[in-house]
Amino acid sequence: xxxxxxxxxxxxxxxxxxxxxxxxxxxxxxxxxxxxxxxxxxxxxxxxxxxxxxxxxxxxxxxxxxxxxxxxxxxxxxxxxxxxxxxxxxxxxxxxxxxxxxxxxxxxxxxxxxxxxxxxxxxxxxxxxxxxxxxxxxxxxxxxxxxxxxxxxxxxxxxxxxxxxxxxxxxxxxxxxx
Amino acid sequence: xxxxxxxxxxxxxxxxxxxxxxxxxxxxxxxxxxxxxxxxxxxxxxxxxxxxxxxxxxxxxxxxxxxxxxxxxxxxxxxxxxxxxxxxxxxxxxxxxxxxxxxxxxxxxxxxxxxxxxxxxxxxxxxxxxxxxxxxxxxxxxxxxxxxxxxxxxxxxxxxxxxxxxxxxxxxxxxxxx
DNA sequence: CGCACTTCATGCACCGAGTGCAAGTTGCAC
DNA sequence: GTGCAACTTGCACTCGGTGCATGAAGTGCG
Numbered sequence: 001x002x003x004x005x006x007x008x009x010x011x012x013x014x015x016x017x018x019x020x021x022x023x024x025x026x027x028x029x030x031x032x033x034x035x036x037x038x039x040x041x042x043x044x045x046x047x048x049x050x051x052x053x054x055x056x057x058x059x060x061x062x063x064x065x066x067x068x069x070x071x072x073x074x075x076x077x078x079x080x081x082x083x084x085x086x087x088x089x090x091x092x093x094x095x096x097x098x099x100x101x102x103x104x105x106x107x108x109x110x111x112x113x114x115x116x117x118x119x120x121x122x123x124x125x126x127x128x129x130x131x132x133x134x135x136x137x138x139x140x141x142x143x144x145x146x147x148x149x150x151x152x153x154x155x156x157x158x159x160x161x162x163x164x165x166x167x168x169x170x171x172x173x174x175x176x177x178x
Numbered sequence: 179x180x181x182x183x184x185x186x187x188x189x190x191x192x193x194x195x196x197x198x199x200x201x202x203x204x205x206x207x208x209x210x211x212x213x214x215x216x217x218x219x220x221x222x223x224x225x226x227x228x229x230x231x232x233x234x235x236x237x238x239x240x241x242x243x244x245x246x247x248x249x250x251x252x253x254x255x256x257x258x259x260x261x262x263x264x265x266x267x268x269x270x271x272x273x274x275x276x277x278x279x280x281x282x283x284x285x286x287x288x289x290x291x292x293x294x295x296x297x298x299x300x301x302x303x304x305x306x307x308x309x310x311x312x313x314x315x316x317x318x319x320x321x322x323x324x325x326x327x328x329x330x331x332x333x334x335x336x337x338x339x340x341x342x343x344x345x346x347x348x349x350x351x352x353x354x355x356x
Numbered sequence: 357c358g359c360a361c362t363t364c365a366t367g368c369a370c371c372g373a374g375t376g377c378a379a380g381t382t383g384c385a386c
Numbered sequence: 387g388t389g390c391a392a393c394t395t396g397c398a399c400t401c402g403g404t405g406c407a408t409g410a411a412g413t414g415c416g
Binding site for chain 1: 316320321341
C-alpha cells in the first residue's frame with residue numbers, strides 16, 4: 001500500500017492523488033488506509049516504525065563531550081544515510097508535487113521530538129537556546145533538501161548538510177555542551 | 179468577521195471553532211468567509227493587506243552595507259513591533275489552541291517570500307546560504323514565539339529575538355554581505 | 357472438533373474544510 | 387430609468403478524516 005501510494009504520487013503529484021485512488025490501486029478499503037497512516041502526508045514523511053530504534057541508536061552513539069551542534073550534524077547524516085532510499089523517493093515525490101513546497105518538513109515530528117529530548121538530557125542549555133539549536137538543525141535539513149540534486153545521491157545531500165551546518169553555527173554551542 | 183473569528187478562537191481554541199461557527203457569529207455566509215480568507219489558518223496568520231507596504235518600507239530602510247543577519251533582525255523587530263497587537267492576539271489564540279503547536283508559522287509566507295527576494299537582490303550569497311540565512315531568521319522567530327510570555331509585551335518578544343539572533347549567527351554573514 | 361479470544365479489515369454514516377458556479381443584490385455612472 | 391461592476395449568497399460537490407459496529411480470519415485450548 002505504501003509503495004503503491006508513493007508510486008502514484010511520483011507519477012501525478014501529491015494533490016492529484018486522492019486517498020480513494022490509493023486504496024483502489026492498492027485493493028484495500030479507505031478505512032484501512034487510515035488505520036495505517038494518520039493522514040495523507042504521513043505516507044510521504046513518516047518514518048518506518050522501526051526507524052525509532054535507528055535514531056535512538058544514533059543519538060546514544062554520540063561520544064560524550066561532543067559539541068551538540070556536531071552531534072546533530074552526525075545524527076542527521078547517519079539517519080539520512082541509513083534511510084537513503086526513502087529520502088530519494090521522498091525527493092521524487094516533492095519534485096512531482098509543487099504543492100508540497102510550502103511544507104517545510106522532511107522527517108517526522110517524532111524524530112525531532114526524540115532529538116530534543118535527547119539534547120535536553122545531555123546539555124545544560126537553557127530551553128530557548130536548546131530549541132534554537134535543535135530547530136536550527138531542522139532548518140538546515142529542510143533548507144538543504146530543496147537544494148539537493150537527487151542525481152548526486154545521498155552523498156550530495158550530505159555535502160549540502162555539511163555546508164549548511166558549517167554555515168549556520170549557533171554560537172558557543174561547543175563550550176556550553178561540554 | 180476577522181475579530182469575531184479571533185475572539186471565538188481565543189475562547190474555545192482553533193479546532194473547536196468551525197467555519198460555520200464563525201460565519202454564524204459574524205452574520206455572513208460561509209462562502210463569503212472563503213472570499214476573504216484563503217483558509218481557516220489565514221485568519222490567524224495572514225497579515226493585514228497593507229502590511230506588505232510596511233515590510234517593504236522596513237526592508238528598503240536598511241542601510242546599505244549592513245550585515246544581512248542584522249538587517250533581518252531589525253526588520254523582524256520592526257515588523258513585530260508595528261503589528262504588536264496582532265502578535266499578542268495571535269499568541270493568545272495559540273495558547274488556547276494546543277493543536278496549533280505543531281504549526282511552525284508566525285507570519286505569512288508572503289512576508290518571507292518578500293524577505294527572500296529582497297535579500298537575494300541585496301547580497302552576493304549563493305542560493306543555499308541565502309536560504310539558510312533567511313530560514314534561520316524565520317526559525318529564530320518561530321522558536322522565540324512559543325517561549326514568549328505575552329505578559330511581558332512586545333518588548334519581551336524583542337528580547338527573545340535579540341537573544342536568538344545573537345545565538346544563531348550564520349558564519350561570515352557580515353563579511354559576505356558587504 | 358468446537359469454543360473462546362484477539363486482531364484486523366471493512367462498510368457506513370458522519371463532520372469539517374474548501375471550491376466552482378450560477379443567481380441574486382447592491383451601488384454607481386450615465 | 388438602463389447598464390455595469392463589485393460583492394454576496396446558496397447550493398452542490400469533492401476530499402480528508404473519524405467513530406462505530408460488524409464480520410472475517412487466525413490462534414490457543416480442552
